[in-house]
Amino acid sequence: MSVRQVQTLRAFDNLNSNSILTLITKSTSISQTQQVHAHILKTGHSNDTYFTNNLLSLYVNCQRFTDAESLLHSLPNPNIFSFKALIHASSKSNLFSYTLVLFSRLISACILPDVHILPSAIKACAGLSAVEVGKQVHGFGLTTGLALDSFVEASLVHMYVKCNQLKCARKMFDKMLEPDLVSWSALASGYAKRGDVVNAKLVFDQAGKLGIEPNLVSWNGMIAGFNQRGCYSEAVLMFLRMNSVGFSSDGTSISSVLPSIGGLEDLKMGVQVHCYVIKMGLECDICIISALIDMYGKCRCTLEMSRVFEGEEEMDLGAFNALVAGLSRNGLVDEAFKVFKKFKRKGTELNVVSWTSMIGSCSQHGKDLEALEIFREMQLARVMPNSVTISCLLPACGNIAALVHGKATHCFSLRNCFSDDVYVGSALIDMYANCGRIQVARVVFDRMSIRNLVCWNAMTSGYAMHGKAMEAIEIFELMQRSGQKPDFISFTSVLSACSQAGLIEQGQDYFYSMSRVHGLEARVEHYACMVSLLGRAGKLKEAYNMMSTMPVEPDACVWGALLSSCRLHRNTSLGEIAACKLFELEPKNPGNYILLSNIYASNNRWKEVDRVRDRMKYVGLSKNPGCSWIEIKNKVHMLLAGDDLHPQMPQIMEKLRKFSMDMKNSGVSHDMDFVLQDVEEQDKELILCGHSEKLAVVLGILNTNPGTPLSVIKNLRICGDCHSFIKFISSFEGREIYVRDANRFHHFKEGVCSCGDYW
């Protein structure tokens, strides 16, 4: 003990206890508190509730909750004041569970709480989202009459808003004798946060009638609420309205409205707000900087975005995260990765958002292996992933059919209780479907307690991509019966399922119900499904006619669906029209040339096959190793199609034999053996064409043949439909396979992948 402390203690000796307490009640120094404690013990006041309560408050002031707690325990007869300070302080320090423990101990000690303690307990319920406990406290307040206090009423409104029980909050608010500004603000912004635009506006516009004058916080709460819920235009309108009634926006208003401006991609307004920020000298506010970067990123102004970032002196993680997200949003994944690596090297402590946005950026841009690698690094860096991280990582596993990693990620989310999240659930369904495990996808789907549109769509499209049309339709119908309205994506999946199953009438009914029943205007991908639906059934003319009635110009997917159907039905005239258009739209896609040459070959028109080959060379596809193999591919196609009944089969076979000879002479192997031999050549691109089911069988053979080291194929391109692909992937039972073919997944996502489509 220092000399000074001894002197202080001596000084205390000369004072009576009362004067000590009045002298240092406001003390926050722990040493002084301990000295007083020593003095109380010495002077024999330790059993005196009055003195101990005051001492307890001193410990609370010093944030020494454990010391205060042991004092509380030592008291033989605690009273309301013994609890008061601890309850208030613990609630203020967000130690909500402790607050509720203290509150229940108070009740068990038969001490009646007062109107000051109740709000703290209610605040704790709000903080814990413990609405059931909150209701009990409310009930207690009603029976004791304490709930009539305006502070208590206001805190109840707040609690119900925080617990998302807006109906209770509204009832409580309407019952208040003197509705106050704070409760009113909380209620209105609560509605906004929930996306209930109607009620938010209703309550907000009640202000005048209630004699409430909105202040800056009220306006900001509304803007932030609408922004959080994605009601971008409402947020911007609030911001404009606020300015028009003479409120000048502060940093909070700006950082809340900027993401909405970005969401609306309203660059003009974004720039205006940026100017205002500079004028008001707010450009040093880190939240505003992050929001500005985010806004410019969403408005596709990557240059301006980087300039705002570079102008910043102190490196802020939020700004860095916004920059990475902005770069990746604009397709500049490599740039994003560079920035990410630079900051990692610098030793910047990256948080979950940084890691997650980098993982998401990779998995969305075909860098799936990198996404998995970054996830591994993230764990090494001991940053705890959350449900968003998992929902970004799962598509990476699905994209490359990395079932082992997908399962590991699933286990990870089970261990960490992320699997209840709807986004994680949907991503799991998608991943299992992409890995050929549709039954597992269904189990995940069935186990979900809450389902949103994304889950239903994932399950429907999963079944559709597996060719399980009846199941896809069943899910689609179940979704509507459960009260979930379908959107564009739901229809794409169900139409694609109908097309695969040849359910023409049902598909047409769904198609027309889109606008008639659901008020959805059919998009180009829906037309592609319809063309495929009709075309597959041999109604090529009808399909072609439908294309001419489309409100939008048919794109490559629609023409591709027609060309595939033409190949299926060996229709040269329409096939030529479709191919001609496709050569214009995507001259570098070898699949279109292959399909057309298949049509010619199946009609025994070999001169035209040669012409297509020349054309391929002309557009620069001759370097494509697949190009010189076109005859073989045709041959494989014919063999697999098993088209023995083809009227010109003998001639075709003759021609094929000749091709085979040529191939042999030029050193290229032929027949079924070619498939097995060629895969042993490293780095070869292997292209397989064929009718889906037959192709799937071949791929199965190929894959299970012990002498076939499939791992040596660096580029495998399959011209088949989704059945074959799925079959291919699922035949790798227990083995890991990585498939990189962004094109295929693009088509999958669009949902127009149909029989014979090329990807």
Place this chain on the structure above:
DNA sequence: CTAGGGTTAG
């Protein structure tokens, strides 16, 4: 004892 408002990842 004095409540209500901010950025970035799906």
